[in-house]
Amino acid sequence: MSDGLILGIETSCDETGVAVVRGREVLASVLATQTEDHSRFGGVVPEVAARAHVEAIRPLAHLALAKAGVHSDQLDAVAVTRGPGLSGALMVGVAFAKALAWTLGKPLIPVDHMEGHLMAPLIEHEAYAGPAVAVLASGGHSQIVHVRSFGDYEVLGSTIDDAAGEAFDKLARFMGLGYPGGPAIDEASQNGDPDAVTFPRALSDRPFDFSFSGLKTSVVTYLEKAKAAGSLPPVEDVAASIQEAIVDVLVDKTFNAVRETGARAVAGGGGVLANRRLRERLAARADAEGVELYLPTPAYCTDNGAMIAVAAVRHLDEGGAALDIDVDPGLSLA
Numbered sequence: 030m031s032d033g034l035i036l037g038i039e040t041s042c043d044e045t046g047v048a049v050v051r052g053r054e055v056l057a058s059v060l061a062t063q064t065e066d067h068s069r070f071g072g073v074v075p076e077v078a079a080r081a082h083v084e085a086i087r088p089l090a091h092l093a094l095a096k097a098g099v100h101s102d103q104l105d106a107v108a109v110t111r112g113p114g115l116s117g118a119l120m121v122g123v124a125f126a127k128a129l130a131w132t133l134g135k136p137l138i139p140v141d142h143m144e145g146h147l148m149a150p151l152i153e154h155e156a157y158a159g160p161a162v163a164v165l166a167s168g169g170h171s172q173i174v175h176v177r178s179f180g181d182y183e184v185l186g187s188t189i190d191d192a193a194g195e196a197f198d199k200l201a202r203f204m205g206l207g208y209p210g211g212p213a214i215d216e217a218s219q220n221g222d223p224d225a226v227t228f229p230r231a232l233s234d235r236p237f238d239f240s241f242s243g244l245k246t247s248v249v250t251y252l253e254k255a256k257a258a259g260s261l262p263p264v265e266d267v268a269a270s271i272q273e274a275i276v277d278v279l280v281d282k283t284f285n286a287v288r289e290t291g292a293r294a295v296a297g298g299g300g301v302l303a304n305r306r307l308r309e310r311l312a313a314r315a316d317a318e319g320v321e322l323y324l325p326t327p328a329y330c331t332d333n334g335a336m337i338a339v340a341a342v343r344h345l346d347e348g349g350a351a352l353d354i355d356v357d358p359g360l361s362l363a
């Protein structure tokens with residue numbers, strides 16, 4: 030892998046991430062989170078997110094370079110998320126990256142946000158390579174990807190409605206657990222019984238696709254009926270049962286793809302992969318089936334600039350993109 034020195038910028042949603050990476054070595058990675066800005070709304074407000082990125086991005090870039098002990102003139106390229114994501118949020122990052130690349134006379138490398146998540150395990154796992162199966166799960170996406178090699182991908186399945194992280198957020202909000210929903214449900218489930226309530230596991234006839242909207246409806250209906258009957262179960266048990274339903278589906282579909290492709294490695298990325306129970310279940314299943322497992326630490330599961338920089342490294346020899354590129358909120362991995 031090239032040892033190019035890259036500044037990576039990520040602004041696809043509600044986290045402003047900037048990192049300086051040499052090859053796959055992270056010299057500095059800094060993040061400005063907008064959790065408090067959006068928590069009162071129970072979800073991300075695009076206009077609020079874009080304004081917060083405008084305020085954060087320049088100071089973060091200076092901070093990342095200072096932490097890395099790198100002068101901007103030493104950079105080999107500037108990498109930035111082009112899509113998918115929120116249009117206004119993406120525009121902030123791309124505009125800043127264009128200006129910086131032009132000022133420094135350095136190549137500009139646009140990166141697919143989902144390829145960033147797919148490449149994130151490489152930061153800590155040098156052995157990670159294709160062929161592999163990657164499960165990518167976040168607030169906006171749930172996908173199973175066959176990684177033939179880096180740059181050669183086949184999306185085997187995706188969600189037909191809510192993404193896994195979106196389901197966590199909506200259900201946590203309904204239950205009054207707060208935002209973001211994934212960490213809130215994970216924390217609430219710590220002392221809960223995952224078998225207390227059997228919630229549905231959808232699309233059993235479609236081995237790689239996801240559907241989580243039915244789970245949301247089932248949980249809401251169950252809790253409303255329990256409340257009316259005066260028999261609400263402990264919130265810990267409900268949280269654990271919700272989490273188990275989502276984790277079951279993610280794990281089973283991932284290993285359906287392992288059997289289909291014959292891949293002997295599984296990787297993962299996206300904020301949902303920071304979930305404690307999902308990581309435990311993936312590790313146990315990989316061990317049982319003799320498959321290598323490559324997961325980023327939780328800090329690199331959520332949106333960050335380091336994954337964007339690492340994903341950009343293999344594009345260094347291509348010389349960068351024209352400075353008139355635009356964002357692509359609907360960008361597809363394959």
